[in-house]
Each structure stands twice: as structure tokens, then as C-alpha cells.
Amino acid sequence: xxxxxxxxxxxRLAAAGGxxxxxxxxxxxxxxxxxxxxxxxxxxxxxxxxxxxxxxxGQSHYPNPELDLQKEVRFYEAEFAKRKAELADVDFxxxxxxxxxxxxxxxxxxxQDVDGVLVIHLTLWVMSILNEILRxxxxxVVFSAPYSGHEWHTLSAIHKQKSxxxxxxxxxxxxxxxxxxxxxxxxxxxxxxxxILNLTTRSFAKYAGQVRDKFGTEIxxxxxxxxxxAYNGVGESEAKAEAAKWIKGAEAVVEPSQAExxxxxxxxxxxxxxxDEEEATVMAVxxxxxxxxPLCRAHAFPCIGFTRLNDMxxxxxxxxxxxxxxxHVLFQGLSGRPGFVSNPGFDFSRNSAVLIHCLxxxxxxxxxxxxxxxxxxxxxxxxxxxxxxxxxxxGQKVTQAxxxxxxxxxxxxxxxxxxxxxxRGCRSKIIVEVDGDAERLWKSWSGGIHRVTCYGDLTEExxxxxxxxxxxxxxxxx
Numbered sequence: 001x002x003x004x005x006x007x008x009x010x011x012r013l014a015a016a017g018g019x020x021x022x023x024x025x026x027x028x029x030x031x032x033x034x035x036x037x038x039x040x041x042x043x044x045x046x047x048x049x050x051x052x053x054x055x056x057x058g059q060s061h062y063p064n065p066e067l068d069l070q071k072e073v074r075f076y077e078a079e080f081a082k083r084k085a086e087l088a089d090v091d092f093x094x095x096x097x098x099x100x101x102x103x104x105x106x107x108x109x110x111x112q113d114v115d116g117v118l119v120i121h122l123t124l125w126v127m128s129i130l131n132e133i134l135r136x137x138x139x140x141v142v143f144s145a146p147y148s149g150h151e152w153h154t155l156s157a158i159h160k161q162k163s164x165x166x167x168x169x170x171x172x173x174x175x176x177x178x179x180x181x182x183x184x185x186x187x188x189x190x191x192x193x194x195x196i197l198n199l200t201t202r203s204f205a206k207y208a209g210q211v212r213d214k215f216g217t218e219i220x221x222x223x224x225x226x227x228x229x230a231y232n233g234v235g236e237s238e239a240k241a242e243a244a245k246w247i248k249g250a251e252a253v254v255e256p257s258q259a260e261x262x263x264x265x266x267x268x269x270x271x272x273x274x275x276d277e278e279e280a281t282v283m284a285v286x287x288x289x290x291x292x293x294p295l296c297r298a299h300a301f302p303c304i305g306f307t308r309l310n311d312m313x314x315x316x317x318x319x320x321x322x323x324x325x326x327x328h329v330l331f332q333g334l335s336g337r338p339g340f341v342s343n344p345g346f347d348f349s350r351n352s353a354v355l356i357h358c359l360x361x362x363x364x365x366x367x368x369x370x371x372x373x374x375x376x377x378x379x380x381x382x383x384x385x386x387x388x389x390x391x392x393x394x395g396q397k398v399t400q401a402x403x404x405x406x407x408x409x410x411x412x413x414x415x416x417x418x419x420x421x422x423x424r425g426c427r428s429k430i431i432v433e434v435d436g437d438a439e440r441l442w443k444s445w446s447g448g449i450h451r452v453t454c455y456g457d458l459t460e461e462x463x464x465x466x467x468x469x470x471x472x473x474x475x476x477x478x
Contacts (some may be wrong), residue, residue: 007461024317048189050182051079051094051107051114051138055129056122058099063123063147072122073097079175086179089186104132110138116185118178124149134163138190139468141168141181144351168464176425184464187333190281191443192216194329197278199227199295200286202318207322213399214406214469217329219322222274224294230270231299238268246304246376255378256386261304264386268305275314282315282325289320301385302360311363311371317341317358319378319450327402327452337366342400342427344445351438352417352431355400355453360390364455377427389427392419399458400430404447409466412441412477413457436477444476 001041035331050423054076056069077095080087094110096103111117117133121144127199130151133140142155158164177280196219204409221236242265247253253261271283284301285291287420293392298303306316310328315338317325324341331339338361358379362371374388401411414432423430432454459475 001249014104022332046189046193048090048182048186049093049114050090050185051111051117052096052120053094053104053107053117053128053133054080054097054120054122056099057096057125060123060125060149062149067099067123069122074474076175077119079178083176083179085209088180090182092326097431098129100125101129101132108136111138114138115189116141116182118181118185119145121145121148121151125156125309127151131163137166139166139168139185140241141170141184141464142179143170143172144299145173145180146171157161165470166468168467176232180461183334184463184468187330187461187465188215188468190329191326194218194282195220195278195280196282196284196315196322196325196329197222197274197280198284198285198286198319198320199224199291199323201290201321202286204320204393208230209245211322211326211407216280217326219325220278220280222278224291227267227270227295228299230273231267233273234268234269235452236262236265240268242269247372249374250376250388251373253376255377255383260300261376264302264304265429266438267300267302268308271281271302271305271309271316271371272312272314274370275309281355282327282331283309283320284317284383286320287318296385301387301400302321302380302389303385305377306359307361307390310361311367313338313367318357321448321450321470323403323448324450324452327401329385330403331399331401331452331454331458332463332464334458335366335456336371336452337364337455340428340430341366341450341452342428342430342450344451345425346438346442347431348439348442350417350431350433351434353412353414353438353441354425354429354431355427355451358387358389358427360388360392362390365388366391379425380426386434387427391421392416392428392430393455394419396455397457398430398453398455399462400432400453401458402447402451403471407470408447408461408472409463409473410451410476411458412436412448412473412475414477434477438477441477444474446476 007345008467053394059065116139119142155169199222211217239262243262287296309316315328328339341355342355362374373388374390377389379385379387396416399413404410414434416430417433419432420429
């Protein structure tokens with residue numbers, strides 16, 4: 001496979017393998033490519049590379065000296081085949097049965113550049129081989145089903161040591177965890193491949209350098225002139241056609257005029273064009289700062305454009321919030337789902353956090369999932385622009401998190417108990433009953449006002465990612 005691959009080529013390749021899910025979007029984007037649940041278009045240069053190593057020694061005492069190792073491998077390969085769609089963006093660059101350190105040494109050259117190593121534990125007496133794998137310093141997940149061997153106690157000891165900082169162990173009879181084991185590798189890969197375009201005149205060089213050094217992520221400043229060139233390059237008929245889809249899909253159009261929606265859709269199409277040109281992942285705009293006057297008031301607000309990118313599996317982040325942009329990419333890598341960037345409020349009487357922002361994303365289940373109902377509204381505090389007010393799903397488990405710098409991740413989990421439709425506060429709102437103590441969450445809060453909320457309890461996936469990246473993970477609600 002070529003080492004350089006752009007976003008469209010990657011998606012075509014995945015589609016050829018039958019692994020891409022067609023997003024059943026209520027707006028039915030005309031001509032839009034099918035998007036995978038887990039392939040982020042931002043992985044523009046390569047697919048996720050994983051080494052799959054079966055560790056087993058013939059005639060080992062446990063689990064059975066007559067165990068057929070080749071039959072065991074065939075069983076696991078069938079389990080991986082069942083999960084082909086979930087692994088559509090993964091290349092298993094190594095898939096070998098290894099029974100000695102000498103065999104492993106022959107593979108070491110192929111293990112240096114992988115995103116992670118997935119070890120399938122088959123028999124007793126394999127710890128010397130695993131120790132050699134760990135010395136490579138690559139993120140390593142060991143999957144060990146019951147009766148694989150007695151090494152669980154040795155794995156526990158290694159896990160506590162510095163030598164085990166790149167080790168995650170999954171001791172389970174749930175073979176669905178074979179796909180889950182890949183998720184932290186995918187997130188590491190996505191962050192390394194991600195490119196964020198930031199439309200602002202403010203300096204962010206120090207932060208950009210920190211995330212590049214830690215994760216490999218590129219953050220590039222983009223000029224207003226270039227954005228306006230792309231905006232002016234979108235034809236009027238194309239913008240009107242896009243606006244018609246948004247209007248038709250909306251439950252109601254409340255404040256915005258058709259002309260305002262057309263302008264917003266013109267900017268939305270310009271954003272996609274810019275991301276294609278740059279093979280980038282995320283578009284961030286300093287919409288309440290340096291770009292409020294020259295872009296938003298003079299031309300169009302970016303809100304529909306951000307929602308559209310999030311729905312597509314890319315990313316749109318308001319107010320040039322770069323830590324939230326990083327968290328958005330991380331959530332996509334772990335779950336294939338976008339996030340809801342929001343401001344918090346609190347209701348101690350309901351043990352709840354009130355999460356609000358005007359911008360909502362309709363495809364919170366990911367590009368292939370169902371679209372939530374929405375209305376087209378103005379931005380509440382500005383009484384300008386056009387923004388999707390999204391009704392998120394009551395009863396849904398969620399995780400809210402943000403990267404504070406590059407060495408700490410702050411988070412909490414909860415369940416949506418209400419999605420209020422009221423003109424108090426921003427347009428899109430959810431009330432989340434906190435797992436833990438909402439008052440403690442408020443007292444512990446740090447790292448700025450914005451966080452990113454993603455559907456699902458992603459605690460386990462975040463713990464694995466943070467272990468591999470040496471990031472302190474703090475649940476502020478407990």
C-alpha cells in the first residue's frame with residue numbers, strides 16, 4: 001500500500017472491501033461519499049497498523065497438553081472476521097503464531113512502526129516472549145480468555161511496574177473485546193494523523209507545539225482571505241441546494257431567513273473544500289473573537305458548517321477551542337462518534353450538570369447512525385446567524401471530557417435525563433444526571449469552561465488510551 005493516501009482514496013479503498021457503512025442521513029447529502037462508522041476521514045495518510053501475535057507453546061501443560069494451536073488460531077481468526085466492519089480501517093501487518101523468543105526476534109523489524117500490538121494468550125509458559133514484546137515500547141494489549149494459562153498473576157505484577165506502562169490486559173470470555181482492544185491504537189493513530197485548521201489571528205504556537213510533540217497532531221493557521229476565496233468559490237445554486245436540504249430536514253425554521261441559511265450553507269461547503277484541499281480533519285474558527293466581525297457579521301456564521309462536518313465524521317469546533325478539537329478527534333478515534341462542545345451549568349437538586357451550546361450535532365451516534373430532530377434557530381445571545389438546535393436522546397449514557405494540556409484528562413459520566421426546549425440559555429441543551437456528585441464536580445472544575453460530550457460510557461476506552469499515553473485521568477465527580 002502506498003505510504004501516502006488522501007482521504008478520498010482511503011474511503012474508496014474501504015468501500016471496495018465492503019466495510020463502509022452508508023449514513024442514512026435525513027438530509028440525504030447529494031453526492032456525498034459513504035462514511036464508515038470508525039474510519040475517520042482525517043486518517044489521510046495511512047490505515048491503523050496492528051500486529052496480531054498469538055502466544056502459544058505446543059504441548060504446554062495448560063490449558064491442555066494436547067491443545068491444537070492451529071485450531072485455536074483459526075477460531076480467533078473467525079472471531080475477527082465476524083468483526084470485519086468494526087476493523088475496516090485496520091491492517092494487521094503481522095498475524096503470526098509465536099512460540100519462542102527466537103521466532104519473535106524474526107518479527108521485530110515488522111513491529112517497530114505499528115500503532116499497537118494485540119497479543120492473544122493461548123497457553124502457559126509464554127511470559128518470556130511477552131516480556132520481549134514489551135521491551136519494544138509499543139502499546140500492547142493482551143487478550144486472555146479463561147483457561148489460557150496461569151499467567152494472570154504475572155501480568156498483574158507487570159501491570160503495576162514501570163515496565164508495564166505500555167501494557168493493558170483484557171481477561172475475558174467476551175470475544176467482542178477483540179475489537180474493543182484496537183480502539184486505543186486507533187485513537188493514537190487518529191491523533192497522529194489529524195490536521196486541524198484554525199481560522200484566527202490569535203497566537204496558538206505554544207499549544208500547537210505541545211500537541212505536535214506529544215501526539216503528532218498538526219494545527220495549522222488559515223487566513224481569512226483563503227476562507228473567503230473558498231466561500232466566494234461556492235456557486236449560488238450549490239449553496240441554495242444545500243440550504244434546501246437543511247430547511248426540508250428541520251422540524252421548524254424559527255428565526256433565520258432563507259438568505260441567512262443560504263449564506264451559512266455556502267460557508268459550510270467552503271469548509272469541506274478547505275479540509276479536502278489540506279487533507280485535514282477539523283475546522284476551528286475564532287467566531288467570537290478575531291473572526292466575529294470580518295467573517296461572521298460580514299458574511300456568515302459557521303454553525304451549520306460545523307454541524308455538517310461533525311455529521312460527516314470530520315470536525316467543526318467553535319471559538320477556536322483547540323483542547324476541545326483534540327478531544328473531539330480522540331472521541332472519534334475511540335468510538336467513531338463526534339462530540340457536543342458545551343458550557344456547563346449545575347442543578348444540585350437533581351445531581352445534574354446542565355450542558356448548553358447553540359451549536360448541536362445531529363449525528364451523535366456517528367455518520368452511519370440515525371439523525372436527531374433539529375430546528376433552525378438564530379444564535380441565542382447574538383440573535384443572528386443560523387444554527388441547528390438539536391434534540392439529543394433522553395436516557396442516553398454520555399461521557400464528558402477535555403484534555404488539560406497534554407498530560408491530564410478531566411472527565412465525568414452520566415445519563416441524559418432531559419433535553420429542554422426553552423429560550424433560556426443556548427439553543428441545544430441536555431441535562432445530565434451525574435455518576436457521582438454534581439456538587440463535587442462543580443467544586444473540582446478546572447481547565448476552562450468548554451468540554452466535549454460523547455454518547456456512551458467511554459471510561460474503559462479512555463483509561464486504556466491514557467495509560468498508553470502516560471496521561472493522568474481524573475474523574476472530577478467522585
